[in-house]
Amino acid sequence: NAGVMQNPRHLVRRRGQEARLRCSPMKGHSHVYWYRQLPEEGLKFMVYLQKENIIDESGMPKERFSAEFPKEGPSILRIQQVVRGDSAAYFCASSPNRGYNQPQHFGDGTRLSIL
Amino acid sequence: TQLLEQSPQFLSIQEGENLTVYCNSSSVFSSLQWYRQEPGEGPVLLVTVVTGGEVKKLKRLTFQFGDARKDSSLHITAAQPGDTGLYLCAGPQYNFNKFYFGSGTKLNVKP
Numbered sequence: 001n002a003g004v005m006q007n008p009r010h011l012v013r014r015r016g017q018e019a020r021l022r023c024s025p026m027k028g029h030s031h032v033y034w035y036r037q038l039p040e041e042g043l044k045f046m047v048y049l050q051k052e053n054i055i056d057e058s059g060m061p062k063e064r065f066s067a068e069f070p071k072e073g074p075s076i077l078r079i080q081q082v083v084r085g086d087s088a089a090y091f092c093a094s095s096p097n098r099g100y101n102q103p104q105h106f107g108d109g110t111r112l113s114i115l
Numbered sequence: 116t117q118l119l120e121q122s123p124q125f126l127s128i129q130e131g132e133n134l135t136v137y138c139n140s141s142s143v144f145s146s147l148q149w150y151r152q153e154p155g156e157g158p159v160l161l162v163t164v165v166t167g168g169e170v171k172k173l174k175r176l177t178f179q180f181g182d183a184r185k186d187s188s189l190h191i192t193a194a195q196p197g198d199t200g201l202y203l204c205a206g207p208q209y210n211f212n213k214f215y216f217g218s219g220t221k222l223n224v225k226p
Binding site: 004033035040041042043044045048055056058059091093098099100101102103104105106107108109 | 117119121145146148155156157158159160163165203205207210211212213214215216217218219221
């Protein structure tokens with residue numbers, strides 16, 4: 001039973017380029033959360049999606065960042081025109097539903113480095 | 116400002132010692148979760164506490180949820196090098212649309 005898969009594990013981009021981060025949730029999970037983590041810090045919520053819908057994007061910058069979770073295929077976090085401050089680890093988590101008894105399962109993240 | 120404050124930020128101890136780490140908030144949470152994260156990996160859920168005053172045990176780890184559901188603690192007995200990692204607490208928004216994470220306690224257990 002495969003866990004949450006994120007790719008690529010490492011991504012290097014130059015300033016101004018686009019970064020696309022992919023997250024395939026666990027089988028049967030239709031809820032996806034994206035988080036950002038800086039070194040030695042906790043995770044900061046970015047966006048929560050269900051299949052084909054963005055439910056809460058209050059943690060995601062309004063410019064340059066977008067997320068989607070199509071009916072078929074992985075969830076995508078897209079960062080346009082990247083800047084040095086976008087360098088971080090980005091994690092996604094999936095769950096079968098919402099609620100305290102619906103634990104989030106995390107992937108191993110994508111480490112984004114901006115040159 | 117962090118909604119969940121964790122202390123201490125760093126902890127370095129010898130194998131066999133006991134330790135307690137704390138997760139505090141001025142807000143009430145319906146539940147709190149504890150995760151452990153190792154370098155290069157995603158967080159792994161250890162436990163969810165739901166009821167005020169609840170105590171849960173996971174081998175040498177004991178988790179407690181405060182009576183007012185504003186704080187939680189994690190106590191490790193006879194720490195081992197394998198316990199080394201970043202310990203994170205997290206709490207949900209009322210509708211579970213988002214989770215708030217503390218900044219973590221980085222634990223190093225020396226053999």
